[in-house]
Amino acid sequence: MIIKFKDLKKLQKEKTVYTAGCFDILHQGHLNHFQIVKGNFPNHKLVVGILPDKKVKKLKGVGRPILSEKERARIVDSLKYVDYVFVCPFSEESITFQVIKKMQGDYVVVEERWRPFERDFNKIGAKFFYKKRYPYQASSKIIRKIREEGQVEKFILKITKNKKPDKKPLAIMLYGLSASGKTTVANILEKELGFVALGRLSMEGFFDIPMSVDYERALGKIRRLVTEKILANNFSIILDFCHLKPKTREIYRKICQKYNIPIILVMVICDPIDLKERLKKREETIDDYPLKFSNIKFQEKILGFDDDAVIVNTSKDLKPQIGKVLEKIAELNELIKV
Numbered sequence: 125m126i127i128k129f130k131d132l133k134k135l136q137k138e139k140t141v142y143t144a145g146c147f148d149i150l151h152q153g154h155l156n157h158f159q160i161v162k163g164n165f166p167n168h169k170l171v172v173g174i175l176p177d178k179k180v181k182k183l184k185g186v187g188r189p190i191l192s193e194k195e196r197a198r199i200v201d202s203l204k205y206v207d208y209v210f211v212c213p214f215s216e217e218s219i220t221f222q223v224i225k226k227m228q229g230d231y232v233v234v235e236e237r238w239r240p241f242e243r244d245f246n247k248i249g250a251k252f253f254y255k256k257r258y259p260y261q262a263s264s265k266i267i268r269k270i271r272e273e274g275q276v277e278k279f280i281l282k283i284t285k286n287k288k289p290d291k292k293p294l295a296i297m298l299y300g301l302s303a304s305g306k307t308t309v310a311n312i313l314e315k316e317l318g319f320v321a322l323g324r325l326s327m328e329g330f331f332d333i334p335m336s337v338d339y340e341r342a343l344g345k346i347r348r349l350v351t352e353k354i355l356a357n358n359f360s361i362i363l364d365f366c367h368l369k370p371k372t373r374e375i376y377r378k379i380c381q382k383y384n385i386p387i388i389l390v391m392v393i394c395d396p397i398d399l400k401e402r403l404k405k406r407e408e409t410i411d412d413y414p415l416k417f418s419n420i421k422f423q424e425k426i427l428g429f430d431d432d433a434v435i436v437n438t439s440k441d442l443k444p445q446i447g448k449v450l451e452k453i454a455e456l457n458e459l460i461k462v
Contacts, residue, residue: 126201127210132171132227135208141165141253142223143233144173144212146180147196148189149266157255158205161233164253168230169207172200173223178214224250276349279330280357287320289358294319294456295380296449297363299373299430300392301423303402305438309392310364312446317453319360322350344372348379355383370428386456389430390449395439 127134143161147154162170174197180189189196193211201209212219224232224245231253232238232245242252296313298306307323314321331346347365354361363376373389380387394402399420434452436445 125208126197127208129210129213129223129226132210132223135169135171135227135229138227139168140171140208140227140229141168141231141233142171142173142220142227142229144175144220144223146175146184146189147172147200148180148184148191150199151266155203155205158203160255161253162205165231170205171208171210171227171229172206173210173212173220174200175212176214179212221245221248224248275331276346276353279327279350280353282330283320283322283326284354284357284359287318287359290360291358292457293355293358293360293383293385294453295355295361295363295376295385295387296390296453297373297376297387298390298392299368299427299433301368301399301420301427303399303406304392304394305402305436306364306392308438309390309436309442309446310362312442313362313449316446316450317360317362319362320354321362321364322347322354323364348375351376351379352382355379355385368423369426370430373428373430388449388452388456389433391430391433391435393435393437395437398439 141161141164143157145154158170158172174193175183177189177193180193191199197209197211200206212223220232221241221244223229225248228248229250231251233253233255235257236254238252239254245252296319298310300306307325310321310323313319327347327350328343331343351361351363377387403420434449436442436449
């Protein structure tokens with residue numbers, strides 16, 4: 125039953141357990157939450173507070189909530205575990221204490237971070253029921269996934285424009301130290317072959333990924349998704365993401381194997397003097413240039429070497445070296461025909 129905040133006092137004679145949240149795009153995590161709470165308090169009425177639109181926007185950011193407070197209240201009210209639902213009035217601070225005081229609630233569902241406030245609630249006759257929140261079950265992640273999928277499709281349309289799928293597609297993976305000249309080699313190969321080129325800068329500039337601790341992980345996930353979709357559509361591809369770690373290169377090898385697409389590894393290097401000069405130039409021209417990209421010893425330690433890689437030294441004449449890469453591609457094409 126949907127009730128108004130002012131009518132909570134009518135529940136004073138009921139045995140109640142209270143929980144609150146955004147509940148924007150209901151998912152399995154929400155259902156589990158209500159089921160567990162009701163299972164622990166089968167003889168209590170489950171009262172659910174829906175955070176108002178203004179509060180959700182403040183907590184979650186622009187574009188949220190997806191569903192209005194009235195829609196969210198109606199959906200939650202339809203669940204068999206829930207007895208009463210109301211929309212919380214907007215407040216900068218938590219109104220949980222006001223809610224419990226108003227309806228003289230018996231239990232409040234909280235996370236561990238609420239422990240310092242337990243005594244205050246005990247004084248008005250309420251007890252805490254501690255329940256962990258599972259971060260992998262969240263409306264934010266579902267929404268982000270939907271938006272990422274849309275962005276991925278737009279990005280693929282952009283980079284495959286004027287490109288044609290191949291009957292026998294190939295993949296070229298460039299790897300090497302930062303500033304070794306991978307993008308230069310990628311640009312030459314793209315011009316020579318007409319392959320779709322995926323570079324770090326083009327992807328970072330297109331995808332709206334919030335800077336956080338998980339930034340690299342989120343970007344890596346999108347790279348893999350884009351790569352899979354391009355290969356699934358039979359486009360030949362040049363991967364220019366740096367791929368320092370052998371483990372990362374192995375992930376992309378497996379993606380290519382999944383689609384039965386041959387892959388050529390090209391290790392891009394340059395003379396030490398050139399590398400230091402290029403890194404220095406990047407540090408001077410790029411704001412907040414990551415320190416790990418300037419640390420040559422750190423990169424060399426994790427780089428590794430692949431026996432089947434073609435080596436290209438960008439400090440030397442590139443024409444004959446690019447020729448060797450093209451020869452390897454021709455050899456692979458012959459093998460595919462056979």
